[in-house]
Amino acid sequence: MRAYLPSYQLLTPQNVADAVELLARQPGLWKPFAGGTDLMVLLEAGKLEHRNYINIWNLKELRGIEVGDTQLVLGALTTYTEIQSHPVLRAEFPMLCQAASETGGLAIQNRGTLGGNIVNASPAADSPPVLLVYDAELELLSTSGSRSVPYRDFHTGYKQMNLQPQELLARIRLPRSTKGLAHYYRKVGTRKAQAISKVCFAATARTNDELLSDIRIALGSVAPIPIRCVQTEKALRGQRVDSLRKLGRDALAREIVPIDDIRSTADYRIRVSLNLLDDFLTTLH
Numbered sequence: 054m055r056a057y058l059p060s061y062q063l064l065t066p067q068n069v070a071d072a073v074e075l076l077a078r079q080p081g082l083w084k085p086f087a088g089g090t091d092l093m094v095l096l097e098a099g100k101l102e103h104r105n106y107i108n109i110w111n112l113k114e115l116r117g118i119e120v121g122d123t124q125l126v127l128g129a130l131t132t133y134t135e136i137q138s139h140p141v142l143r144a145e146f147p148m149l150c151q152a153a154s155e156t157g158g159l160a161i162q163n164r165g166t167l168g169g170n171i172v173n174a175s176p177a178a179d180s181p182p183v184l185l186v187y188d189a190e191l192e193l194l195s196t197s198g199s200r201s202v203p204y205r206d207f208h209t210g211y212k213q214m215n216l217q218p219q220e221l222l223a224r225i226r227l228p229r230s231t232k233g234l235a236h237y238y239r240k241v242g243t244r245k246a247q248a249i250s251k252v253c254f255a256a257t258a259r260t261n262d263e264l265l266s267d268i269r270i271a272l273g274s275v276a277p278i279p280i281r282c283v284q285t286e287k288a289l290r291g292q293r294v295d296s297l298r299k300l301g302r303d304a305l306a307r308e309i310v311p312i313d314d315i316r317s318t319a320d321y322r323i324r325v326s327l328n329l330l331d332d333f334l335t336t337l338h
């Protein structure tokens with residue numbers, strides 16, 4: 054059943070200062086509305102419980118991609134279309150561009166934002182594993198100023214996160230330290246486009262004299278939150294590339310805890326995750 058529109062409010066502040074002022078006035082009363090691609094689905098289905106929104110779509114301060122010497126900074130409102138066409142992202146963070154190109158269809162890519170994907174906090178979302186592997190950092194803004202949170206510490210439980218009701222996600226920072234890394238990203242879903250992931254796998258690694266020196270692995274849809282597989286990374290780090298497969302499979306099988314749901318089964322998700330790790334490790338030979 055569709056929602057009853059007059060029971061909702063949407064305010065459009067002129068700048069970020071006004072937006073955070075509104076959020077602070079009665080913490081929890083107002084919530085940001087960015088591209089609306091997650092929120093509108095709930096509205097259409099009559100399941101959007103929260104009633105009061107702040108339209109942040111026009112806030113210029115939350116837009117743009119800045120290229121600094123040591124980091125790349127994306128405004129929270131950066132869309133998937135903008136991500137895919139950015140030359141530095143394509144060269145240094147190719148998995149983010151690939152995830153963006155496999156997120157929804159063109160309309161969603163034009164309207165959906167990276168910030169919305171992060172705060173919507175779906176364990177099946179496609180950008181989070183990539184952001185975990187690239188060691189992203191989030192900048193959160195409120196009337197008290199800004200604070201930084203490493204993305205790996207942001208999701209604390211299913212749909213729970215290190216974000217206060219009066220805070221706005223303003224920027225996502227990516228350290229420019231990907232030179233020489235091998236990148237591997239796979240989204241496994243029922244079909245190529247417009248499908249929610251059954252498993253989403255992102256990994257990078259560096260090899261030095263046949264030894265694995267810098268390996269990072271993250272997965273989506275295999276736990277209540279997107280996870281960085283630090284135990285698997287630890288098991289593989291410093292090992293010879295040709296001896297890795299069993300070691301990696303055993304460690305990853307211990308580290309992920311997928312569930313059965315309408316999209317897939319836990320068993321399938323484990324098998325696919327292990328196969329993707331195998332495939333990734335094979336590419337390093």
Ligand SMILES: Cc1cc2nc3c(=O)[nH]c(=O)nc-3n(C[C@H](O)[C@H](O)[C@H](O)COP(=O)(O)OP(=O)(O)OC[C@H]3O[C@@H](n4cnc5c(N)ncnc54)[C@H](O)[C@@H]3O)c2cc1C
Nearest residue numbers: 087088089090091092156157165166169170172178179222
């Ligand atoms: C047909 C369809 C296909 C889709 N396909 C995919 C897919 O393949 N992969 C995938 O990962 N997702 C997919 N999505 C989900 C959605 O498009 C993404 O999660 C998108 O990035 C959400 O961004 P948004 O700006 O539209 O968020 P919104 O809907 O505006 O907001 C989502 C949530 O984030 C909060 N929020 C937004 N911005 C901020 C901010 N700056 N600070 C604090 N809170 C904020 C809002 O309050 C809300 O709770 C799909 C959705 C649809 C409808």
